[in-house]
Amino acid sequence: MTRKAAIIGGGVIGGGWAARFLLNGWDVAIFDPDPQAERKIGEVLDNARRALPALYDRALPPEGRLSWHDDLASAVADADWVQESVPETLALKHKVLGQLGALAPANAVIGSSTSGFKPSELNAEGARAIVAHPFNPVYLLPLIELVGEADTCARASTLLREVGCYPLTLRKEIDAHIADRLLEAVWRESLWLVKDGIATTEEIDEAIRMGFGIRWAQMGLFETYRIAGGEAGMKHFMSQFGPALSWPWTKLMDVPEFNDELVDLIASQSDSQSGHMTIRELERLRDDNIVGMLRALRRTGTGAGGVITAHEAALPAPLPADLPVTADRQVPTSWTDYNGHMNDAEYLRAASDATDRFIEMIGADAAYVAAGHSFFTVETHTRYLAEVHAGDRLRITTQVIEGAGKRMHLFHRMTRADGELAATVEVMLLHVDLKSRATCPPGPAVAANLSQYAAAHAGLPAEGIGRHVGERSKASPQTEPA
Template sequence: MTGMKKKAAIIGGGVIGGGWAARFLLNGWDVAIVDPDPQAERKIGEVLANARRALPALYDRALPPEGRLSWHDDMADAVADADWVQESVPETLTLKHKVLGRLSAMAPAHAVIGSSTSGFKPSELNAEGARAIVAHPFNPVYLLPLIELVGEAETCTRASKLLRDVGCHPLTLRKEIEAHIADRLLEAVWRESLWLVKDGIATTEEIDEAIRMGFGIRWAQMGLFETYRIAGGEAGMKHFMSQFGPALSWPWTKLMDVPEFNDELVDLIASQSDAQSGHMSIRELERLRDDNIVGMLRALRRTKTGAGGVITAHEATLPAPVPGDLPGDLPVTGDRQVPTSWADYNGHMNDAEYLRAASDATDRFMEMIGADTDYIASGCSYFTVETHTRYLAEVHAGDRLRTTTQVIDGTGKRMHLFHRLVRGDGTLAATVEVMLLHMDLTTRATCNPEGIVAERLSRLAAAHADLPAEGSGRHVGQRSKPAVEPA
């Protein structure tokens, strides 16, 4: 992401406001927060701590340096020079009128003023002269990409671009309607679930299992209509509708018959929920949720499916690793935060993930010398034939991990690389030595590289020839120093 640093003003903290702050801050924006709650700094600080742990784990490139976080009592001071102003005050229309009216008068003319409202329409929000649009997020805002936009077309267009710059997926509604799109769908499921509990058909845990063990995972990557299209088999959606359409008239739903929302129902739901999840604190549940979402989104990212496609597209906008002030300007072939999924039962990075980090570095180095996807498509590539890893220091989930690559040998068919994996504190965590051979993908036999690949590899090998490579050429069990024989 390029250009001048942008600023977001967050009006109202809490879970949603804190999530907005994290989304902007971790993508390099300056963030100003206004919240009268005396516990706001602590609460939002905890949200930020979770976000710092989770959001970078979605990416294999480092996010931009964090922006500057500031706290304000004066709303006018907070919104000065802001590019985005997000209102997340309680869902009371009179309060929103008051706050949005003031923000519309104070904020710069170019600033997008968004409301996190889950139910009110822009015409209702702006009834007393405000200029806000709906920018409705989903919790956790710093992980889930969907933002529903409703309002004036030109403003929604500008808002869409800004949101994509911070890794979101803006969805602009064609018409305004109460509760927008997603919450109307969720409300239908919620009402049915209340009846299932009230009628003794299922407990809260059983209903959650029905979602998370089945269609919840399915919906995460295909949604509703595409899922049903597949359910129609080779004949597709038309066949599905003809087969299951008549069920719409069957007595399967009580959506138009809402159970009385009384203390008895509230107590029933609350007691079952306590039995289901009461053994964990809210923060523990949040971290469990975040780890699960990260794992699912990273899986979706591999296939560029659903929300994974949003992450892939956003990652492409992040700066690729570049050489730093290192001896001989060794190319930086990896710079990332270690995801929680790389940690093992000992709490540190699993052995296999060191090799994964080195493999990613090898791929990046191949791109740098011209052995990229186009080169592979032309019929040649490098295959790994041998590796040797030295584990020198612990690496934990959340650590910054930077990889540099030195060419030991680049003659003929061989590409002999020496990767150094360095923690964010400067500690050398591991070295991974890799021997690769250049291959003809048609004959599956070795061959010499030609052209720009051979030239760049030879040039880098010459530049790195006089650099130390302590630890290269070792074998498993080799002692650091010769054993001293007794006299």
């Protein structure tokens, strides 16, 4: 059954919520009186379609249905989730959330994107909302802070995990929740550093992204400081650096006067720092950087990377076909080179992932490897037939050419979404005893599965198989990526 989300209020946050749900297969209904809403949210969705699938090696579900509404009642009808993202004005939120409580289905989660208000404040006039506070871009960053009625937060947590989020339920309600209180402390101190002429906006950003920002992305604050304490751990760190808390290092209890002079100073420095790029260009740069970092974290299952790994494991497997689909994924920006298309090394990476998937399919999975046996690649041959660019959908099918004894000969076809064959990769593998590192026959179950595939694929053509490098072919001209 397809789920439905209603997004009330577009903008950057509402558009990000719409993308998160839509790209995970939910139907999305949007209500926003702004005449530019459809254009603005459309641009956010374009960026999300480019970025979010690049985090995964398995295809996300087919997109849900997107609809636009002129009235709240039709937008929230039959919704499983209603997300309010109107401006941060308590009177406006009271009005909108009161209407949503009356119009939305009784079992629908009604979440507010508020970055500062508590549920008791939001519901003071009879609403039934919880705080569901996201982080921009909502379609990439998994954290959602949940605050409110326990049963509703529990249901919200389950739904959010279905769309790849990391719900964090607060133990008590508090102004600005957890993350924004931390951000506010850094923000206030940064304003003083600029006002006092100690650093520019660019220099402060460099201090964050060249140092502790990278550490925080994968280890947070306390775990980072635990390491800083050395072998003695957190207790040593606290005893060594704890006295600094009483030193006059910061002005956290004092705020610079928020006047036009300070605003103009910050704005002019920001323009000098980043004014050469449009907002959409900055968003795409940000998305590419986040995707690269999250994919790096994904390899180790660390931090937000672990959320992506768990979400991908829950995604539906490819449907059966005459040839097994061993990969169906979007090409990330990090796979492209200076020519703007997929680098030749990434074709081999994609083929390697497909090989690993096929090996799992025949039973040589992690448990098989742990028991002491695996397949080793001994030879590959790649034909580059068409350009592939970042954001392209790449589907790989695998054909068994030979599957007897110690040998496994595979033929991967990489096809773009438009149906054009982009590349073929021929792979020869040998079965190995991991203790002796010598070749040996595979286990009976793996051997039988491999033999069945080989028999089923025996009559199928394998265009270009057995070619040597540089061999000319009229039937399949090559376009060689640099």
